[in-house]
Amino acid sequence: MKLGFDIDDTLINLREHAFHIYNQKLQQNIGLEVFQALPTMEIHSAFALSKEQGGKLWHSLRDEIYYSDCATFPHAREALLQLVEQVSENNKVFS
Numbered sequence: 434m435k436l437g438f439d440i441d442d443t444l445i446n447l448r449e450h451a452f453h454i455y456n457q458k459l460q461q462n463i464g465l466e467v468f469q470a471l472p473t474m475e476i477h478s479a480f481a482l483s484k485e486q487g488g489k490l491w492h493s494l495r496d497e498i499y500y501s502d503c504a505t506f507p508h509a510r511e512a513l514l515q516l517v518e519q520v521s522e523n524n525k526v527f528s
């Protein structure tokens with residue numbers, strides 16, 4: 434059995450990671466409570482950016498957002514390791 438997972442905003446907290454990068458790049462200090470109150474997946478409105486401006490910023494920072502040290506959600510790693518162990522045990526039973 435093989436398992437597949439979405440990673441962004443499922444196992445890793447990518448939006449919040451991007452929010453911190455936006456704060457840094459835009460020399461802002463928007464609080465995390467603003468991020469947590471966002472009603473949309475997009476984060477640009479927290480920085481008073483239009484959808485177009487937000488899209489351009491995300492695109493320009495894409496490598497830094499996706500390929501830097503983004504935190505996992507609490508228990509994500511442990512849950513994956515537990516699933517791997519369970520699949521491994523099941524494979525032993527059925528092989």
Ligand SMILES: [Mg+2]
Pocket residue numbers: 439440441442443
């Ligand atoms: Mg995702």
